[in-house]
Amino acid sequence: MARQGKRGRLPGIVDVANRAKVSPATVSRYFNDPDIVRYRTRERIRHAVEELGYVRNRAVRSMVGGATGSIGLVIPTIDNAIFSEMLQTFSSALATHGRTMLIAAHGYDLAREAVLVHSLSEQRVDALALVGLEHRPETLVQIERQGIPAAMLWNYRPGGDWPCIGFDNELAGRMAAEHLLALGHRDILFATGEERSNDRAAGRRKGALEAARRAGLAVPDGRRIACPYDIRMSKETIARNLEDGGRPTAVFAGNDVIAQGAMFAAASLGVRVPDDLSIIGIGDFRGSDAFEPGLTTVRIPARRIGQLAADALVEMIDWPEADFHHEHCCPLELIVRGTCNAPGRLLRSAPGGNA
Amino acid sequence: MARQGKRGRLPGIVDVANRAKVSPATVSRYFNDPDIVRYRTRERIRHAVEELGYVRNRAVRSMVGGATGSIGLVIPTIDNAIFSEMLQTFSSALATHGRTMLIAAHGYDLAREAVLVHSLSEQRVDALALVGLEHRPETLVQIERQGIPAAMLWNYRPGGDWPCIGFDNELAGRMAAEHLLALGHRDILFATGEERSNDRAAGRRKGALEAARRAGLAVPDGRRIACPYDIRMSKETIARNLEDGGRPTAVFAGNDVIAQGAMFAAASLGVRVPDDLSIIGIGDFRGSDAFEPGLTTVRIPARRIGQLAADALVEMIDWPEADFHHEHCCPLELIVRGTCNAPGRLLRSAPGGNA
């Protein structure tokens, strides 16, 4: 027999109070500030709670000005390695603080993001974390009007209107590109994420191309492609490009997912990494180190961001009057593994031409 | 200047009512059943709502017997490819139904799961989804007492007390093992997940070993190892085993993460897949098809499970009296790609011995 949830009348604080022969107020205090109720009374209440299976209703607290204990996280996607480590850390850090996480994914659609923020407001989340710095005006207005403490994650720009905890995406792009340039690569395929609704991808691309420009490198259109954040699709896109466009000596990948796609693209074409092709990613996602050869990449301190974000938001909730200045730019680190080499001595044909 | 959330008094339904010159009751109806309020009145309310930036408080509804609109999902881990597709589908399916998802991860710790369920109860989730069929008694008691509609995901056993939407893990294990056996493998390394707090891993292992037994295969202890669900760690564990234990002709991996680890382990040792070693996984996670060669695996219909689960729970919420019998056993499918071959003609040494 399948059990159905017939929510009969659940025991309330009054029931507990009656059974423990105290007033509801005392029961409330027992939960919110146990120290101020006498030991004997506490015991009586504890018994009553156990016997009745009472579970307090946090939803109601929000009415009386209290907090709901839930914090909203609005994220582009969960279906991906990109944010999973941050997600996990954020979630368990919140748990440590006795909060739960409400999560919503908008699929890289900022219009949808606005809807989600509204929906989360209806749930009266105590705070809100968004990914990125680029958002619809209505999203921001909504958050401001509701007075919800909020933080922007994963991207960093100093002096903004909102607390932000992230890293410099342009720098990330620059670091990865410069590594390739320093190795001597002059013909690089820039495979970055779609930039629509994604300021992180845009930043990295900008940083990378800037590094190329400064190194005196002209990057023709054929060497800039947009890849979805999906291993198989990236693999296909890059494989097609490697076949058609004359072979570059290196691939700059906008993140590790794309880089992993590039690895497999190379494997499928019999192109050896790093001997024939160097590949660098950004992210250092779980598993990137397991690849053969290990993926050279720029490590994003995902866990750190998740932890800092959780701490910051809880702080903002608990001391609403304090004027914290939460702007954390987490340091990036170039992780050199095995996918990047100096290009072979043989000079390749000019980009765009055929070998 | 960082904006802080100073939640002054937010406009309430009464403010809207005053401004629109109607009663709060009418505003309530405007939101919950717009058709019964006259067009002109509706327009007035709409204006008032917009001007005040009113956002209704769903938390309060739960008090009056209404629903909070949030549904809890309790999952072993988010930090992993395993559940991400299900998660994503579940979440967006819920969004379609106008609900949001509260998520909590327990890290394969059933004691912690009980705590999470309690916490979710405090939030008055309208329904609850758990992964697996094995849970602490107190978890189940909690759910029953609270009368929360609940479903168990990812594993299937007919005739249980609870609705379940999943698949037959034993069958999955059997299918994968039988594929290897049918190809002629007699020396197989069984690398499965830790079974503590994980009935899915236990089921798969059981199914696989049963298939082996039926095929008249003795599986010595050295050919059964437990792997963490982590690519790098699986890679290391399996690489160590391949080096030390005499080379099996195939690896049965308890899921695709382990299988991917096995792929890299083989690559790191210069073992060719599938010529020298066949590998089969379970899951068909995103990206498994991108591997070179493509990973042969048993596809888990993750998206289907997520969708069915969302629909089932919403149904149970909306018709609490109806007695649905939600038991879905989703079909599995063997996906043959490139990682499995018949074993080489050369007979290998007996397991445990050295080559």
Added chain:
DNA sequence: AACTCCTTTGCAAACGATTTCATTCCAGGC
């Protein structure tokens, strides 16, 4: 025993929406 000063507890008024029941409105038929 009276007094003082904490500690502990209770009373009752919020909080913000929903919902039942009652009332008003309004159009159409006589």
Added chain:
DNA sequence: GCCTGGAATGAAATCGTTTGCAAAGGAGTT
């Protein structure tokens, strides 16, 4: 103009918890 009945709206009770204020309890001092 009156009546009727359905549609639209309003008044007020209600949900379960928190909290300010007041009262009671209890220990120590005189």
